[in-house]
Amino acid sequence: xxxxxFDTTNNCVSIALxxxxxxxxxxxxxxxxxxxxxxxTLLLPAVDEMLEQAGxxxxxxxxxxxxxxxxxxxxxxxxxxxxxxxxxALNLPLAGVSLLDCYAAKIAEAENDLAEFSxxxxxxxxxxxxxxxxxxxxxxxxxxxxxxxxxxEMVTPQHGTLPDMKIALSCSKNWFVDSSLLESLASTNGIxxxxxxxxxxxxxxxxxxxHRRVSLRKSAGTDSLDSSSLSxxxxxxxxxxxxxxxxxxEYPYRIVEPLYLRGASVTLKGSDGKATAVx
Numbered sequence: 721x722x723x724x725x726f727d728t729t730n731n732c733v734s735i736a737l738x739x740x741x742x743x744x745x746x747x748x749x750x751x752x753x754x755x756x757x758x759x760x761t762l763l764l765p766a767v768d769e770m771l772e773q774a775g776x777x778x779x780x781x782x783x784x785x786x787x788x789x790x791x792x793x794x795x796x797x798x799x800x801x802x803x804x805x806x807x808x809a810l811n812l813p814l815a816g817v818s819l820l821d822c823y824a825a826k827i828a829e830a831e832n833d834l835a836e837f838s839x840x841x842x843x844x845x846x847x848x849x850x851x852x853x854x855x856x857x858x859x860x861x862x863x864x865x866x867x868x869x870x871x872x873e874m875v876t877p878q879h880g881t882l883p884d885m886k887i888a889l890s891c892s893k894n895w896f897v898d899s900s901l902l903e904s905l906a907s908t909n910g911i912x913x914x915x916x917x918x919x920x921x922x923x924x925x926x927x928x929x930x931h932r933r934v935s936l937r938k939s940a941g942t943d944s945l946d947s948s949s950l951s952x953x954x955x956x957x958x959x960x961x962x963x964x965x966x967x968x969x970e971y972p973y974r975i976v977e978p979l980y981l982r983g984a985s986v987t988l989k990g991s992d993g994k995a996t997a998v999x
Contacts (some may be wrong), residue, residue: 725927727787728760728799734923739769741928745770746921762797782959785930788816789979790849796978807973814977817926820851824871825929826917837894846886851877852892879981
């Protein structure tokens with residue numbers, strides 16, 4: 721299965737091409753806030769260049785994957801709008817993957833002894849993005865027999881202040897947090913704090929996660945979307961028309977929505993001429 725995955729929700733624009741869970745190419749553009757728009761303009765040209773280097777055509781892609789947040793309001797909007805436009809133009813299925821789910825999958829693989837845990841990201845100015853998960857069962861990838869933990873949300877993704885978060889995450893005793901938050905949350909009684917694992921290229925990881933989700937879902941009349949009998953003749957890894965149509969039905973671009981969790985931050989000027997950031 722040929723996958724194009726990208727994410728622009730934070731200060732990095734990340735892109736990955738995957739054949740199943742094998743990375744064919746990846747790019748990462750790091751920018752400051754003032755350079756964000758410039759970096760995002762590199763997205764589509766970089767995709768075209770990567771496809772050419774891989775010897776792929778857009779018509780041979782099987783799945784688009786996009787990061788839906790949480791993160792920068794503008795970055796999330798750009799990512800989702802671009803992905804939906806591409807999916808519609810190319811008639812491709814689109815899967816949205818949250819950053820919180822990426823971290824959850826990474827932690828579940830690394831922390832075999834943890835039955836439950838929470839993920840906490842900085843939302844800026846004393847606010848947080850957070851969610852809690854528990855391991856439900858083990859699932860086997862249809863393509864390479866990789867065994868991964870199936871995660872169930874104990875607390876749906878939310879945004880709030882510290883008191884809000886403590887109430888919502890009262891069911892969890894293991895918190896994985898941004899390194900910048902370790903000191904400020906150190907006094908939280910009864911909680912085991914750990915630093916979040918690093919996701920260098922979010923697009924690569926979310927592509928792998930989306931592939932596992934797709935591969936493990938049953939399709940009408942087939943056992944797996946990655947069955948070799950579903951490949952186009954002479955094009956290894958490319959799904960045939962029946963499998964693509966099934967994916968389009970299960971992952972239509974219209975249902976992929978941004979995971980903002982909070983409103984856009986805007987800057988207002990008061991009567992004294994001073995700028996104030998509000999949410």
